[in-house]
Amino acid sequence: MEKSSTPARRRVALIDWVMLLLALASVVALGYESWGPVTDTQRRLIIAGDFTFCAIFALEFLWRWRGVRWEAAFLKRNWYEILGMIPAAHPAIRAFRLFRVFRIVVMLSRVGAAADRALGEDFTYLFVNRFKNAIVDSISDAVTVAVLDEVADVLGRGTYTRNISRALRENEAHLRSMIFEKLRQDPKAGRLSRLPFYKDISEALVDAGFRIVEEVLSDPRTDELVADILRENIKQLRGAVVLNNATP
Known part of the structure; x- marks a missing residue:
């Protein structure tokens, strides 16, 4: 009897689901802070929580990297996870132009990295490949609108x-x-x-x-x-x- 050439699917560990839930929670918090009616107290809590999420993501990333003996190929495969470790809620990050677009990229990176581990390594790739035209159109329009908003803000203060x-x-x-x-x-x-x-x-x-x-x-x-x-x-x-x- 011939063995199947298809490799066995990696068993999803509990930590993978935990990281996915943390990524979703951080994205919800960032989304609420960006577009919801947030008070100063709530914003401070969200900033502190985002730092906590980023620290957990970084420690877990280093743990997995250590597990493969600090191979450079690990960084090449998982470079987008590093974007998810950036504390996008911090006021210093808000000072950058196109902050809203940058925050969306960070949010997508967090969810994509966690989804790959919990739902399969190719989940994000297959999802993006299937809906890439709609995603590109949405992101390009969002970037254009964000750029125009920033330009309008700068022009309004010009002399x-x-x-x-x-x-x-x-x-x-x-x-x-x-x-x-x-x-x-x-x-x-x-x-x-x-x-x-x-x-x-x-x-x-x-x-x-x-x-x-x-x-x-x-x-x-x-x-x-x-x-x-x-x-x-x-x-x-x-x-x-x-x-x-x-x-x-």
Whole structure:
């Protein structure tokens, strides 16, 4: 009687189910902290709990690595588990751009690593391979929306009009000479050069124009206007991405 060439499935140990439950619990806590009505006390508890989860994941990972005598191949096979050990709830991590996307990656890494052990080493691979198109579309749209949100936040705090005003002051001499050159070359404005005190009048007008433009650019209301315009454009782009994701 021939023996089957298919290797026996590894028996799932109790620790594998425990790690899966811990991963799910940590993901639920992070999800609640990200999108739920969290108080300051609850947030502190979630941060402390996340540190505890990460410590358990790290110790268990080191224990398994020690079991294979610290082979480098173990890290290559299980590199994504290291992402799951990052304390994504810590305030220092929140300072990074695209924090929400990073947190989702950490959450998926925790669940994927634990699911592979409890449900089979190829579970996450087969699951992702089966639904990879839907997953890629969802993640790409989520990343785009997160990037647009971050861009809108940065643009809303920008001082672009003051940057333009500073650039005008630095290049005022060059701009003045260019304006006078264009006035001389203009067929209609060139006729005014025959008028008395033409040079003094044109210089006074150019000076007044520079002063008015600089005052307008320095006015906080102009900053608010530019920020509103940029914010509306970002909002339209964000809405288009969400609508594209919702369209079958």
